[in-house]
């Protein structure tokens with residue numbers, strides 16, 4: 001790539017006391033003007049990479065630059081290019097939304113009237129004008145996230161880092177934030193966002209990197225990642241008591257391996273030649289007298305991609321991480337344990 005705005009080369013970050021390798025040789029780069037989506041389950045290393053790129057944390061080894069600036073060698077210059085909105089909104093509850101944004105403006109050495117002007121602009125762009133004069137303690141979770149984003153925009157960053165911007169907020173606020181992010185990118189800002197949600201990466205990101213256990217395990221556009229799956233996927237539901245018979249029948253008509261997706265309680269079979277395989281499947285199940293509750297042939301989704309790459313579904317990875325109350329490194333897991 002001729003002029004990447006973010007370049008990461010072989011970054012390693014360990015936390016020796018916790019015996020954790022948070023980043024295990026991550027490399028990626030992307031050009032200005034896009035949304036890069038870093039997709040991975042809890043504990044994958046997303047926040048650690050963001051902290052390295054935003055100069056909050058030093059890597060053990062490797063190289064990272066933002067806007068051509070080496071973040072380790074020249075963090076002060078790097079910071080002038082960067083905006084960061086974290087997973088937990090850092091705003092003052094007792095000030096109004098407007099006062100919060102103006103205060104950040106003053107921290108950037110803007111005059112009082114410039115800070116007011118800038119706050120006004122930004123509050124409009126993030127759909128907070130109406131609530132701007134209410135104290136933040138009356139805000140919903142989604143509004144706090146937007147206000148945190150507002151604060152990160154005051155310095156007019158070239159690259160905006162958003163760490164799980166929509167985790168834990170309601171669906172309507174989520175869609176609202178998606179629109180705001182799209183508008184920012186249209187206005188020329190480059191965005192790196194992290195997410196645990198496949199649909200979010202699919203919706204927003206021009207390029208996606210899949211991270212798991214501190215390693216980037218795949219990169220591409222949503223479509224490229226889906227194409228790696230090759231062809232379509234047959235998904236079908238049968239009653240529990242005939243599931244094993246059905247798996248046997250599927251295996252008999254295809255060289256592909258059928259799998260049982262616990263989360264959706266469906267059987268899945270990759271179907272490189274699409275409808276021909278589907279026909280064979282339906283015929284075979286009918287011959288065996290196995291009743292099918294429903295069957296569908298669909299293009300692989302990012303869910304299928306994640307399942308194939310990591311050996312577990314996204315919801316499963318998420319459920320797994322919710323059980324972990326103390327920060328702890330997950331070992332590699334198969335679908336069986």
Ligand SMILES: Nc1ncnc2c1ncn2[C@@H]1O[C@H](COP(=O)(O)OP(=O)(O)O)[C@@H](O)[C@H]1O
Nearest residue numbers: 015018022042043044045046047048327328329
């Ligand atoms: N300050 C820290 N000390 C010890 N371990 C940490 C620290 N920060 C992160 N980790 C560990 O590093 C791994 C990656 O964490 P993180 O980057 O926060 O993942 P993600 O943001 O993808 O959920 C996890 O195992 C986490 O527990």
Ligand SMILES: [Mg+2]
Nearest residue numbers: 046047048087
């Ligand atoms: Mg995180």
